[in-house]
Amino acid sequence: MISAILWIPIGALKAEPTIAEPPSKEEIQDIITTIAASTADSENEEEAGDERMNDAGGAVDEVARALNVADALGKADKLDDIALGLKELDMEHYDDEDEGVEVFSSRIGDLYYPSNDLDPYIKDKNDDDDSEELEDMIINPTDSVVVCARTEDDFSLLEVHILEDVGTSEMNMYVHHDIIIPTFSLSTAWLDCLQGREKGNFLAVGSMEPSIEIWDLDVIDVVQPCMVLGGILEKKKKGKKKSIKYKDDSHTDSVLGLAWNKALRNVLASASADKRVKIWDVATGKCESTMEHQSDKVLAVAWHHHEREILLSGSFDHTVVLRDGRMPSHPGYKWSITADVESLAWDPHTYPYFVVSLEDGTIKCFDVRTAKSESTSDLSSTFTLHAHDKVVTSVSYNVSAPNVCIFNILLLQVKL
Incomplete structure (x- = not known):
């Protein structure tokens, strides 16, 4: 299943990505222990004790296998010397x-x-x-890059796709590299700024967890994110009761939407099932402000490309809300939608327009100039596109090619 997609700016990624250093035995053990503990916490309370013992034994086996891999990685140089000697013999x-x-x-x-x-x-x-x-690993300055978040069998991953010769009959698309992530991803956002790094290529990922992970796209075989915003600090269990302590200013439910502010490069917005929109400073890793949606879960957020203080948010109550950060007391403008909102995107080439993808498979375009008051606007959309028979989970414009969008993994030409 594909849950999120987005374009990466042309020429942004390194021409030759670096290879991540293999994790140490301690890091591998920490990762396995964390995953095993998370799996144990999510188990049904009515499961038999024998099944719990089998799961624990499986976790121990995974740790042992991981430690053996780490030992082998640590001896890689010696193995190379031995192989070279055998070749000479x-x-x-x-x-x-x-x-x-x-x-x-x-x-x-x-x-x-x-x-x-x-x-x-x-x-x-x-x-x-x-x-x-x-040669296949080299990313050319003219290549288009799309990142796809998907789940396959029992694991989730981020796939970096390269599109060569876009717009010609020779166009070719292939997976350059992928990153295995620990949980099912729900939303993504590209950003070029992060704590301690002036320039880079990073992907923020929202998931079923209340935390936001930020991964480096210029590194292959990476196993841990560069930064984690929010998340669970501690879990306790007393009998049948569970208590969860969250990090300061963290979301308390799934992160359903993410948006990077390219004008204020250190600013990231997140939407959550906890009915909140949060504004993060990725330079410090802290939450700067929180906006409440009283109605329902917030599914998507999108910053305006030119007006850096304007933010769109869409929720399960079939509405899209526009807010201006320069007017914090203003309730914002609201548009009624015919189905659940899945994603939002501003047209980077025609700034008054934005599109919203819906659960019913349609994509609607609206003009912000039609907003007349603070009340809900029932004006018709600029256009409606029947893109899929099922839910359209994400929409992304190609900023380098006017009127070209990508909906799920289908390229379409949009004429306004």
């Missing part, structure tokens, strides 16, 4: 060593050739699989 041809070898030979024509250039049996001496793989 050429044990596969040990029994044939005395056949056809001249003591004072130049070795041309013997069983062993000092280089591939001297071996007549190698036809294409420039063929190198490693160089081809390296």
Whole structure:
């Protein structure tokens, strides 16, 4: 299942991503222990004690396997030396060593050739699989990049897709690399600013948990996020009762929507099932303000591209609300929608317009200039697009190509 998608600005990612350092034994053990504890907390209270013991034993086995992997990673250099030594010994041809070898030979024509250039049996001496793989890993300045959050079998991941030669008959799309994440993702937002880093390529991910994880897209095989905003501080269980202590200013339910403010680069907005919209400072990792939605769960948020204080939010009560941070006492403007809101997006090329994707498979476009008062606006949309037969979970505009959107994983040409 694909739960979220978005475009990455062209040329933003590193041409050659770096490889993450392997985690230490302690880090692996902490990760496994945390996942095992989380799984135990979510188990049904009526499960038999024997099943709980089996789960605990499985967790211990996972820890042991992880520690063995860490040991192997720590010995990687030694293993390389051993492999190189075995290659020099050429044990596969040990029994044939005395056949056809001249003591004072130049070795041309013997069983062993000092280089591939001297071996007549190698036809294409420039063929190198490693160089081809390296070439595939290079991201060209003209490549378009789309990040897709999806769940497959029992794990979730972020896939970085490369689109070559967009707009031509030679267009090619492939997965460049992926990042395995611990929980089912519900929302994503790209940002180029983070604590202690002036410039970079980061992806904020909202999930079923109350925390927001921020991952580095320029690093391959990364296992931990760069930063976590909010989340659970402590869980306690007394008999059948559970108590949860959250971090200061954290959401207390799933994070359903995220939006980065490109004008105020350190600002990130989040929408949650706890009926709140929070504004975060990613330079400090702290929540700066909280806005309450009294009606229902908030599904999506979107900052205006040009007016940096204007924020859209959509909720389960079939409404979209526009608020201006320069007027905190103003209740905002509201539009009625025909179904549950799934995502919001401002048109980066025609600034008065925004689109909202809905549970019924449609996408509606509205003009903010139609808002006449503080009350709900029942004016018709600028256009309605029947994009899918089922829910349209996310919408993303390509800022580099006017009128091109991506809905789920389907490219469409939108003409206003």
